[in-house]
Amino acid sequence: MSDAARERVEAVLRAAARVSAVDDALGVKARARLPDATGLSPEGVALALDLSVERSASPTELTSLLAWAGAAPRVHVVLSAGVFVAAVRALALAVAAAADVVVRPSRRDPLFAELLVEALARDAGGARVALASELTPGAGEHVHAYGRDETLDAIARRLGPEVVVRGHGTGLGLAAVGATDALDEAADALALDVALFDQRGCLSPRAAIVEGDAARVEAFAAALDAALARREALVPRGRLHESEREAMPAFRATAHLAGSLREGASWSVGAIADARALVLPPPGRNVAVLGAVDAARATRLVAPLAGLVTSVGGSAGSAFVTALTRAAPHARPARLGEMQRPALDGPVDRRRAERARLC
Amino acid sequence: MTREALHERVRRHARALAAGARPDERFDALALDVAMYQAANVPGYARLLAAHGVELARATSVAELPAVPTDAFRVLRVAAHAQADDAIVFRTSGTTTGLRGEHALSTVATYEEVAALAGHAALFEGAPERLELALLAPPVDEAPDSSLGFMLALFARRFASAASHHLREGRLDVAGLARAAERGAPLGVLGTSFAFVHLLDALEGRRLALAPGSFVMHTGGFKGRSREVPPAELRRAIADAFDVADDAVVGEYGMTELSSQLYEANLRRSRGLAAPKSTRHGVFFAPGWMRVRAVDPTTLAPLPPGGRGVLRFEDLANVDSAIAVQTADVGVVLEDGGVALEGRSPGAPPRGCSLAIDELLGGAP
Numbered sequence: 016m017s018d019a020a021r022e023r024v025e026a027v028l029r030a031a032a033r034v035s036a037v038d039d040a041l042g043v044k045a046r047a048r049l050p051d052a053t054g055l056s057p058e059g060v061a062l063a064l065d066l067s068v069e070r071s072a073s074p075t076e077l078t079s080l081l082a083w084a085g086a087a088p089r090v091h092v093v094l095s096a097g098v099f100v101a102a103v104r105a106l107a108l109a110v111a112a113a114a115d116v117v118v119r120p121s122r123r124d125p126l127f128a129e130l131l132v133e134a135l136a137r138d139a140g141g142a143r144v145a146l147a148s149e150l151t152p153g154a155g156e157h158v159h160a161y162g163r164d165e166t167l168d169a170i171a172r173r174l175g176p177e178v179v180v181r182g183h184g185t186g187l188g189l190a191a192v193g194a195t196d197a198l199d200e201a202a203d204a205l206a207l208d209v210a211l212f213d214q215r216g217c218l219s220p221r222a223a224i225v226e227g228d229a230a231r232v233e234a235f236a237a238a239l240d241a242a243l244a245r246r247e248a249l250v251p252r253g254r255l256h257e258s259e260r261e262a263m264p265a266f267r268a269t270a271h272l273a274g275s276l277r278e279g280a281s282w283s284v285g286a287i288a289d290a291r292a293l294v295l296p297p298p299g300r301n302v303a304v305l306g307a308v309d310a311a312r313a314t315r316l317v318a319p320l321a322g323l324v325t326s327v328g329g330s331a332g333s334a335f336v337t338a339l340t341r342a343a344p345h346a347r348p349a350r351l352g353e354m355q356r357p358a359l360d361g362p363v364d365r366r367r368a369e370r371a372r373l374c
Numbered sequence: 375m376t377r378e379a380l381h382e383r384v385r386r387h388a389r390a391l392a393a394g395a396r397p398d399e400r401f402d403a404l405a406l407d408v409a410m411y412q413a414a415n416v417p418g419y420a421r422l423l424a425a426h427g428v429e430l431a432r433a434t435s436v437a438e439l440p441a442v443p444t445d446a447f448r449v450l451r452v453a454a455h456a457q458a459d460d461a462i463v464f465r466t467s468g469t470t471t472g473l474r475g476e477h478a479l480s481t482v483a484t485y486e487e488v489a490a491l492a493g494h495a496a497l498f499e500g501a502p503e504r505l506e507l508a509l510l511a512p513p514v515d516e517a518p519d520s521s522l523g524f525m526l527a528l529f530a531r532r533f534a535s536a537a538s539h540h541l542r543e544g545r546l547d548v549a550g551l552a553r554a555a556e557r558g559a560p561l562g563v564l565g566t567s568f569a570f571v572h573l574l575d576a577l578e579g580r581r582l583a584l585a586p587g588s589f590v591m592h593t594g595g596f597k598g599r600s601r602e603v604p605p606a607e608l609r610r611a612i613a614d615a616f617d618v619a620d621d622a623v624v625g626e627y628g629m630t631e632l633s634s635q636l637y638e639a640n641l642r643r644s645r646g647l648a649a650p651k652s653t654r655h656g657v658f659f660a661p662g663w664m665r666v667r668a669v670d671p672t673t674l675a676p677l678p679p680g681g682r683g684v685l686r687f688e689d690l691a692n693v694d695s696a697i698a699v700q701t702a703d704v705g706v707v708l709e710d711g712g713v714a715l716e717g718r719s720p721g722a723p724p725r726g727c728s729l730a731i732d733e734l735l736g737g738a739p
Contacts, residue, residue: 261671265443272418273450
């Protein structure tokens with residue numbers, strides 16, 4: 016691996032540290048302006064900056080990240096909205112591959128990327144990072160694109176075969192609660208994962224699969240309801256998107272029909288002990304708690320969507336959690352409470368690591 | 375009230391409407407009896423009613439009752455009878471995620487009756503006496519849980535002098551369809567929109583001219599497919615390929631979760647039969663035993679005629695499952711009851727790393 020590449024990545028981490036610091040001018044700007052830009056509450060922005068911004072990486076993690084990145088003459092990064100801190104990892108991966116990087120921020124939410132590039136202008140570790148409003152890669156150059164699978168496919172088709180496109184698509188997280196896990200503790204940790212980014216991240220858990228009977232499912236749902244209420248008091252939810260609001264009636268009705276629904280001012284928990292299929296509520300702090308009598312049942316629930324699961328959160332050493340993680344082979348295993356803080360060892364989305372070329 | 379009695383009441387109601395007579399009971403009275411039966415026998419429906427603060431005994435219209443979302447048919451069994459009493463189970467086509475909704479019926483008699491009554495009015499009334507059917511959908515023996523396949527087989531038995539299947543094991547039999555057209559008898563060609571797209575691709579501009587009195591019925595959309603063709607473009611291409619008038623191409627709208635279907639009324643109009651004022655392509659009409667409402671997507675409050683919202687269906691024939699079904703399909707209900715379809719609600723925002731709800735909730739019916 017190249018020392019120059021490592022130096023460039025470390026410069027991105029230094030930039031990230033500045034933009035997330037409370038006592039740096041860029042950090043102050045970020046905290047002041049990101050709520051409007053992202054729709055998250057000021058507390059939600061602060062939580063994300065404090066917990067989910069990568070500011071360091073171990074030597075092992077860096078080695079893994081550099082190995083993934085490979086080398087390119089230039090990398091063009093296409094960012095999406097939803098998880099503003101994703102720009103850090105995206106930039107780290109890009110500069111790991113090339114000294115020349117062009118960043119096209121999300122049109123809806125460009126601020127964080129712009130602040131990072133501003134920080135890098137002063138200390139880039141040898142990288143040359145520029146912002147652009149259009150995507151214009153040359154032959155042989157690489158594009159790292161983030162967003163919906165449909166967007167990535169459209170980009171790949173448009174650019175043709177001479178450009179290497181690496182896509183980082185949509186995904187979701189699942190939480191797993193084993194039969195002997197302490198419910199209150201698990202609920203509290205899960206509430207943090209849910210609150211981060213108001214559940215809009217590709218690692219954000221949308222459902223929790225609980226090993227046990229109906230009583231245990233309801234008990235966990237009640238614990239999670241209480242934990243989300245406590246979390247709301249500390250970190251209020253931000254603005255909901257219109258389509259998130261529009262998706263709620265179907266989730267509410269399905270939860271009532273199939274089990275129970277607990278709803279607060281800005282969160283909801285549906286509990287379904289014997290769902291035939293995975294239920295995924297819309298983002299915005301809504302969780303489906305689904306029961307599975309054993310690991311085999313949980314695996315069958317997850318199987319149809321296994322390809323979309325990017326993260327499985329649960330307690331280490333639990334056979335139930337291990338089984339669920341195996342059911343989603345590309346998912347990052349994590350402890351509950353840490354689902355949105357994966358190691359900086361490569362892309363968050365491991366599913367496309369095996370498909371480095373989309374076209 | 376037994377379910378058999380309810381089914382018979384619904385069939386009698388539908389027959390009266392189809393004959394142009396006044397049914398012996400009001401829509402809402404019958405619908406509320408069905409709802410009462412479902413509240414007592416569909417696990418969870420009583421909970422849903424309670425969650426909405428609805429006291430069935432006090433309700434005067436089915437419009438007051440909460441609807442069951444189509445997604446629920448995927449997650450739980452929505453049925454008022456035991457599994458052992460299933461006469462048939464229809465399943466949605468699903469998506470690449472493999473999640474299929476299920477609609478279980480305790481009897482096929484009501485489904486057959488209402489499908490035949492509506493189909494006759496939209497497609498077969500005024501048709502030539504000897505009409506053959508060419509079907510572009512998997513036959514029942516290949517897709518026994520397809521409600522569309524079931525309906526087409528019903529039409530073949532009841533309304534056709536002969537019928538042939540031209541989509542088997544995923545392969546389109548263009549040569550066989552050409553032979554059917556060449557026989558020179560009036561032909562009804564019925565199939566899924568996507569099958570017609572494949573057919574048009576295979577024809578590569580060739581025509582399969584149909585005899586006078588022929589017509590084409592297409593149904594279904596393109597959700598989850600790699601290719602989409604705008605409805606007007608598809609219709610023109612079909613009309614051109616089969617050398618039929620634009621009005622001889624009829625759209626049908628149905629779904630696994632409903633027992634009744636809607637149709638465009640242009641074929642009726644072209645045959646000189648009574649047709650509603652807003653008859654035109656893209657506007658679908660429900661039979662008299664079904665009501666359609668556009669509702670606000672967030673509050674589910676009914677919208678006035680002309681208001682654009684997500685569509686809710688109240689289907690008397692859904693005795694065994696849900697009297698009211700809420701979809702994510704977007705449309706406008708016109709003054710005369712016509713339903714102008716506009717596609718699907720986007721659901722949760724597909725922004726950044728979020729998944730589109732429609733990716734997760736299942737595909738075309």
